Amino acid sequence: MHLHVTRLLLAGSLVLAAERAAAQQPALGTVTGRVTGESGEGMVGATIAVTGTPYGALTKSDGTYRIALRPGTYELRARLIGYTSPRDTVVVTAGGTVTRNFRLARAASTLEAVAVVGSRTEARTVIESPVPVDVLSAAEIKSTGRTETAQILQQLAPSVNFPRPSITDGTDHVRPLTLRGLGADQVLVLLNGKRRHTSALVNLNGSVGRGQAAVDVNAIPASMIDHIEVLRDGAAAQYGSDAIAGVVNIVLKSGADGNLTAEYGRTATTYGGQTVNGTNLVSGVATPVTAQTPSRSAHDGGLVHAALDKGVASSQSRFLHGGVEYRNRGNTNRTLADPRPQTFAEVTNGTFRDLSTGPMNYELGDAAVADAVGMFNGGYDLANGVELYAFGGFDHREGRSAGNFRRVTQNTQTVRSIYPNGFLPFIESTIGDFSGFGGARGKVAGWQWDLSTGYGRDNFRFDVTHSNNASMGAASPTNFYAGTLVFGQWMNNLDLSREVHVGTAGIPLRLAAGAEFRVDQYRIKAGDVASYVDGGAPVLDANGNVVVGAKAIPGAQVFPGFQPSNAVDASRNNAAVYADVESDITKQFLVSGAVRYEHYSDFGSTTTGKVASRLTIVPGFVLRGAFGTGFRAPSLQQTYFSSTATNFVNGVPFEIRTAPVGSDLAKVLGAKPLKPEHSTNYSAGVALEPARSLSFTVDLYRVNITDRIVLSENFTGTAVQNLLRPLGVSGARYFTNAIDTRTNGIDVVGNYGLSLRSAGFVRLMAGYNHNKTHATLVAQTPPELGNQNENLFGRVERARIEEGQPRDNFLASANYEYHDLGLVARTQRFGSVTTRATVGSDNLDQTFGAKWITDVSASYKVLRRFTLTAGADNVFDVYPDQNNNLGNVRSNVAGNANFGIFPYSSFSPFGFNGRFVYARVGVGI
Structure with missing residues (x-):
């Protein structure tokens, strides 16, 4: 109740502040004009920025704009990504009107693009920034053919990685995005320059981002994005926690134009059919063999996508842009047949199959996900120069992903009277994500001010279907409510900035200061009793007799529900103040x-x-560099998360308890309270524009992180099992500040444009990222674990940090435009990744080689409003290397491939769906 009252009081203060500021403002003047293209047509959606201020306007459908300003002399800059950015100076008088028109010429260089992120005092072009920034335009976003914002970022920014793991519980539905080879929770995401809340989900199982709670960027509809700014530099001193790797600022559309788009696509692929190394599947002798996996065709992963966005704007500098989007993506399955005995009789008879004749028991691939998303962005300029603004939206997502198949012979997990042939359990998610921000900004006593408040919330509900609680026997239900995770964030900001001139030379000094107050909330809600209870039912053998000493595994299979002891309702608050200063000591030198x-x-x-x-x-040749310290606070998810989940280690199921560091169980195993991560960031680079149509940037970086928070290894040794058996689990893990790391890297981005005159225009782009992360210090295993022969942080987790993401990523694209025809070709080389086993083994450690993925598309405009597009992602149907160890059925050794059932690794940075073909129709409205 107190929190809601505080929010209402703060919202009221925003209105009062705006009214008071309005009473103090003198009479304003007006700047109007029109922005046109090379052939004189009006350019819709161009930005007219007032240099050194937060003021500006967007052009309407005819290219016109209007800005209300206090009397004074101003520099205006016209911007539209993909075009040059001309400037001009105007003198505004009280009550007067001045006209300035701009003509934009087509350009390939992204260095002309203006970014807000990275500076508190002034929007500046990419080449003017002292730190590396990428600006991705709406046209580039649309040209990818992708519908998920995270995949779009991976395709356009070489420093971004977005792996697509499978059979990783909730991570199948909310996948983490990383930047520069660091953690998913070490990149800060902003929406319109305001901090975005994270997902309630913490990634737990075997994927990149394990132990981290990341922002769900796919909850932001791509159809509503004007452009994306990617700051590739540590910025915690400017934006606070989480900005160790950098910042992604997603800017929403605000123009009057709109689009209606419909798309359908599906895979058309052939997988398997590769020669791999393994052990003999049926002889019982672990002899290395070479095997040819069968080849299968698939036409799945059907995508139905529809998006509508539209803006309205008036001559009084008021705008509202809103959009809705529906995305339904079917599941994909890239498993091979299960060669193991499926019944007790087959176990007795020693019946084994090969990978082409066994049953298809599993699903490995993308989860089925359906999203309904909406978002809006609005602003209202009062006559005295104060602007009111608001933005926000919602995402309702329903997902369904499979776990591991439970055979009928797994009698501690399967109730035969319910599933006489075994069963494949599913996790079904219902995710609700919403946010809203509002504020006012203006100018008073020479200071630009911005006062805002906003709230974001993410709910993640788990349901388990087509399952059973084996400990309940025949009384077990088959569907379970397993609980809900909730994360909420309330943000309040006051930002001030101004420019002063010092000294006899009048050196410009830009000052900024501000304060932030944030409240984080985290809840775990318990599931149904049946989802976690130990019903005490006996384990039965093939003849229905009780197996003495055996214990049925309690809880819903694949994801036991959150228990009342797991439930938590935690919150914390954070207060911050900051100060920024920057100056152009000379026209050439900025600090x-x-x-x-x-x-x-x-x-x-x-x-x-x-x-x-x-x-x-010299003009077009810029040197730049930065040094900063940073931090990341432990998330509430890392501090308080608690659950029990089934993990498979070499094919053997373990019920793993994730224990909060403050719990008695974690303390028994040596856990200590979490500390914040600290970092030092170094960067140095060059931005070059040797010709109007050619530009490139090169930036080196080093990031040192101490006390990095990770999820420990799964403790499953015999001693731990004996310790935990009274608790009904067979393993445990917890969060810990276990390692220090060092990441070295380089980013290279180049652009080139070529006008073919009457034959059209070609824009070429290439980018490269190389990064290498090394654990410089690994904490000693606490004696509580060492005495039980366990490692706090071993080979598996170290490989995930050091080798689980590509060290090299290269991408190149070519866009050709000729009248109404558009052609796009894009290729991307994903570098190698390595996975390692608990114990070193040439058969279980594996490096998956680099692969080239190529996308093509063609579009054609009809009647100037309709655009028809057809394309293929991964047109050459490239797959990652197959898992090289097929395991041994007789010895019950799963190998990397789970007895050959899983041909591909979830560590593949581009997934393993194969070729995807699609058709899209769009109409401007």
Whole structure:
């Protein structure tokens, strides 16, 4: 109740502040004009920015704009990504009107693009920034053919990785995105420059991002995005926690134009059919063999996508842009047949099959996911120059993914009277994500001010279907409500900035300061009793007799429900103040600095700082560099998460308890309270524009992180099992500050444009990222674990951090436009990744080689409004290397491939769906 009252009071203060500021403002003047293209047509959606201020306007459908300003002299800059950015100076008088028109010429260079992220005081072009920033336009976003925002980012920014794991519980439905080879929770996501809340889900099982709670960027509809700014530099001193790897700022559309789009696609692929190494499947002798896996065809993963967005704007500088989107993606399955005995009789008879004749028991691939998303962005300029703004949206998602098949012979997990032939359990998710921000900004006493408040919330409900609780016997239900995770975030910001001139030379000094107050909330709600209870039913053998000493595994198979002991309702608050200063010492030399102080109610205070500089050697040749310190606070999910889940280790199921660090169980195993991560970031680079149609940037970086928070290894040794058996689980794990890491890398981005005059225009782009992460320090295993022959952080988790993401990523694209025809070709080389087993083994450790993935599409405009597009992603039907160890059925050794059932690894950075073909129709409205 107190929190809701506080929100209402703060919202009221925004209105009062706007009204007071309005009373103090003098009479305004007006700047109007029109932005046109090379042939004189009006350019819709172009931005007219007032340099050094937060003011500006977007052009309407005829290319016109209007800005209300206080009297004074201003520099205006016209911007539309893909075109040059001309400037002009205007003198505004009280009550007067001045006209400035702009003409935009087509350009390939993204260095002309203006970004807000990275500076608190002024929007600047990419080449003017002292730190590396990528700007991805709406046209580039549309050209990818992808519908998920995270996949779009992976295709356009070489520093972004978005793996597609499978059979990883909730992670199948909310996949984490990473930047520069670091963690998914070490990249800060902003929406319209405001901090975006994270997902309630913490990724637990064997995937990149394990132990991390990331922002669900797919909850932001791609159809509503104007452009995306990717800051590839640590920025915690500017934006606070989580910005160790960098910042992704997603800017929503605000123009009057709109689009209606419909798309359908599906896979058309052939998988398997590769020669792999393994052990003999049926002889019982672990002799290395070479095997040819069968070849199968698939036409699944059907995608139905529809999106509508439209804006309205008036001559009084008011706008509202809104959109809705529906995306239904069917599941994909890339498993092979199950060669193991399926019945007790087959076990007795020693019946084994090969990978082409056994039953298809499993599903391995993309989960089935359906999203209904909506978002809006609005602004209202008062006559005195104060702007009111608001934006927000919702995402309702339903997902369904499979777990591991339970055979009828697995009598501790399967109730034969319910599933006489075994069963494949499913996790079904219902995810609700919504957010809303509102604020006011203006100018008073020479200061630009921005006061805002906003709230975001993510709910993740787990349901388990087509399953059983083996400990309940025949009384077990088959569907279970397993509980709900909730994360909420309330943000409040006051930002101030102004420019002053110092010294006799009048050197411009841009100042910024501000304060932030944030409240984080986290809840775990328990599931139905049947989803976790130990019903005490006996384990029966093939003849229906009780197996003495055997114990049925309690809880819903694949995902036991959250128990009342897991339930938590936790919150914390965070207060921060910051100050930024930057100055163009000369027209060629810029320096900036930032400092930030934060206090968290649960672990204390921290101070971070950053300095950056840019030197223009000659026009179009810029040197830049930065040094900063950063931090990431332990998330509430990492501090309080608690659950029990089934994990398979070499084919053997273990009920793994994730214990909060403050619990008695975790303390018995040596857990300590979590500390924040701290980092030092170094970057140095060059931005070059040797010709109007050619540009490229090269940036080196190093990121050192201490006290990095990871999820420990699964503790499943005999001693731990004996310790945990009274609790009904066979293993445990917890979060810990286990390692220090060092990441070195380089980013290269180049653009080239070529006008073919009457034959059209070609835009070429290439990008490359290389990064290498090394654990420089691994914490000693606490004696509580060492005495039980366990490792706190071993080979499996170390490989996930150091080798689980591609060290190299190269992408290149070519866009050709000729009148109404558009052709796009894009290729991307994903570098190798490595997975390792608990114990070193040439048969179980594997490096998956680099692969090239190529996408093509063609579009054609009809009647100037309709656009027809057809394309193919992964047109050459490339798959990752197959898992090289097929295991041994007789010895019950699963190998990397789970007895050959899983041909592909979830660590593949591009997934393993194969070729995807689609058709799309769009109409401008």
